[in-house]
Amino acid sequence: MTASGVQTTNPWAAHRTRGEALRDRLGYAAEVLSLYLALVDAWTQAWQAAAQWSARRAIPPGGDELAAWAADRALPPVVAATARFGPRPLAAAVAELNASGDVEPLLLAWLSGGLRGPHGDASRAGQAGAQPDPVERYLARAVLRGPLAAVGAAAACAGDPSPRGGRTCPACGGEPQLSYRTAGDDPLVAGHRNLLCARCGGSWGYTGNACAGCGESAGARRTMFAERRDGPVVGRADPAAGEPLLPHLRIEACERCSRYLIDVDLGQDARAVPEVDELTALPLDLFATERGLTKVAPNLMGF
Numbered sequence: 001m002t003a004s005g006v007q008t009t010n011p012w013a014a015h016r017t018r019g020e021a022l023r024d025r026l027g028y029a030a031e032v033l034s035l036y037l038a039l040v041d042a043w044t045q046a047w048q049a050a051a052q053w054s055a056r057r058a059i060p061p062g063g064d065e066l067a068a069w070a071a072d073r074a075l076p077p078v079v080a081a082t083a084r085f086g087p088r089p090l091a092a093a094v095a096e097l098n099a100s101g102d103v104e105p106l107l108l109a110w111l112s113g114g115l116r117g118p119h120g121d122a123s124r125a126g127q128a129g130a131q132p133d134p135v136e137r138y139l140a141r142a143v144l145r146g147p148l149a150a151v152g153a154a155a156a157c158a159g160d161p162s163p164r165g166g167r168t169c170p171a172c173g174g175e176p177q178l179s180y181r182t183a184g185d186d187p188l189v190a191g192h193r194n195l196l197c198a199r200c201g202g203s204w205g206y207t208g209n210a211c212a213g214c215g216e217s218a219g220a221r222r223t224m225f226a227e228r229r230d231g232p233v234v235g236r237a238d239p240a241a242g243e244p245l246l247p248h249l250r251i252e253a254c255e256r257c258s259r260y261l262i263d264v265d266l267g268q269d270a271r272a273v274p275e276v277d278e279l280t281a282l283p284l285d286l287f288a289t290e291r292g293l294t295k296v297a298p299n300l301m302g303f
Contacts, residue, residue: 011047011149011201012040018273022280026245029280031087032301036279038081039142039300046074046146053150060155063111070147071104078142093135103139110140110199112158113173134302141300145201153200165215166206167195174199175297176212179252180264180274191267196274198297212252213259213296224263225251225287248272249281251288260293275299 016037023033053069054060061069079098083091097103148156157172168175177198182191193208210217226244248268253260262281264274278299285295285303295303 010044012044014273015276016040018271018276021271022276026280029282031085032279032282033276035081035085036276036300038085039078039145042074042077042081042142043146043149045077046070047150049073050147050150060151063108063156063158066144066147066151066156067104067108067111070107070143074143074147075103078139082142090135090138094139097135097139103143106136106140107144110137110144111156134298137298138300138302141198148200153197153202157200165210166204167212167215169195169197169200169202170204171202172197172200176206176261177295177297177299178262178264178274178278179206179212180266180272181208183267183270193263195261198299201275211254211257211259212261213254214257216254216256221255223251223253223255225253225284246277246280246284249277249284251284251293253288253291253293258293259296260288261296 019033019037019040023030023037026033050066050069050073075098079094082094086094097106153169153171157174174197176195178196179193180196181193193206194203195206195212196203206212207217209219211222216222226247226249248265250263250265251260252263262278262284264272264277266272266274269277279301282303288295
């Protein structure tokens with residue numbers, strides 16, 4: 001990856017290997033991972049094509065140009081992958097949105113830091129505190145992932161990349177969908193913590209002692225839940241309760257803002273690819289939801 005955020009080697013080679021391994025191991029995540037792997041193929045093709053297109057230009061493409069290019073070149077493979085591997089309701093909704101002809105404005109709105117409705121009108125996403133329609137969000141993220149890796153989020157995205165305590169992406173201003181910790185030199189000490197952007201897929205460093213949603217740093221207001229065979233428990237999983245299925249995943253929750261992220265510990269599993277492994281954390285997501293917690297930013301599949 002260059003300083004501008006442009007990725008010059010296949011960004012998803014490790015994602016494919018990890019996704020295939022987890023799909024074969026975790027039956028409950030097979031459908032989600034099959035769709036994700038089909039999208040990886042679409043992203044790789046779009047990344048290669050967008051890199052060639054961008055290289056022929058004197059300056060990097062802006063958001064309006066990228067949205068038009070993506071609607072023409074990156075959209076059809078994503079629609080096809082969703083139709084073949086996605087759940088029926090999602091596939092039908094994506095087909096309807098694609099048929100409406102309003103995908104290009106949707107992509108531009110996502111690059112501009114917001115979304116518009118499926119008919120081009122100001123949507124719920126444009127209102128204070130509102131969230132975009134899940135299908136709009138899925139399609140925008142899936143279509144733009146490959147092109148953004150080729151041209152760089154800083155060049156194509158409009159938004160406020162101001163630090164806000166380090167809780168938003170320095171390239172595009174997006175919120176984090178997960179956190180992950182690198183393997184430390186000491187196996188008893190966690191490595192450096194990073195956040196992964198839900199908008200552009202970029203990563204940046206963040207303190208391990210604060211909530212990624214609101215910045216709360218008081219330990220008494222932050223709780224970690226780890227999984228074991230018979231359900232998540234507070235703190236690290238209890239070995240006496242049986243070996244956990246996902247020992248490297250945990251919930252980082254905050255009492256102050258009632259939000260959470262899935263945290264991926266690469267020190268616990270060096271084979272993990274944070275974005276892929278987080279898709280298998282559905283049991284933890286359900287546990288968090290049952291306790292009234294909301295994820296800081298949902299993943300590509302909407303949870």
